[in-house]
Amino acid sequence: MRIRIVDAFADRPFTGNPAGVLLLDAGPFPDDAWLQSVAAEVNLSETAFAHPLTGDAEADYALRWFTPAAEVGMCGHATLATAHVLHTAGLAAGAVRFRARCGILGAEVHPDGTLALDFPTSPLLPVTPPAGLAEALGTEPLSVHDTGEHIGDLLVELADERTVRALKPDLPALAALSDRGVIATAAADQAGSGHDYVSRCFFPRLGIDEDPVTGSAHTALAPFWSARLGSPRLTGLQASARSGTVRTELRGDRTLLTGRAVTVVDGELLTAP
Secondary structure (H helix, E strand, O other), X not given: OEEEEEEEOOOOOOOOEEEEEEEOOOOOOOOHHHHHHHHHHHOOOXXXXXXXXXXOOOXXXXXXXXXXXXEEXXXXXXXXXXXXXXXXXXXXXXXXXXXXXXXXXXXXXXXXXXXXXXXXXXXXXXXXXXXXXXXXXXXXXXEEEEOOOOOOOEEEEOOOHHHHHHOOOOHHHHHOOOOOOEEEXXXXXXXXXXXXXXXXXXXXXXXXXXEOOOOOXXXXXXXXXXXXXXOOEEEEEEOOOOOEEEEEEEEOOEEEEEXXXXXXXEXXXXXXX
């Protein structure tokens, strides 16, 4: 069984966020325990599993994502990686649609080689900062928002880009504060820097201390910063050690996430389901 590792939201190898991608035969997904074991073996923030659908008027492929420790309800970078594999393998042309736990997702390749994902926009609900959040982050938040059931993160606005970049959070403490994780964000410090806002994402509850580039988080970051900066089209920089940029376009209840991807490993999984 062929397995790839793809760097998503990246234009060169060893940057962006790596994802495992397995394209399965048509039919039901293998047993959940096998899927989880593969994801644990790959040991990346997410491994995507997809199989073709027949007789589905809304979607071309079924898609699921697993971290090394758990299944997740929405994942942007592994969806981008899966769409990249389908196009580079000649299995899809133009737009491809996925049926996932969070609904129907779209992916379309552009003439310049970028891929645009069509995801549901995450709702933002202002909330009182939970007890211990400032201590866990090491800084006081300016605002805190719940991001709804699909991603289940806390979006935490901080004072400035420098503060976001300098974070050294107490990860065990953060793990107890949200359903999935914490998105820390601030506006870009300098105009003309190539990005409008910066973020970092921490998911210790899922076995991911810090995610390199989180597409799903940008379904919340896009409406948050579009409202503040007055533009539906923005560029976000996720300032992890590997780093990566996500171009976002807010379209009401849908958000477009655009980036590039690079295949870095193409091999064989010897243990079949």
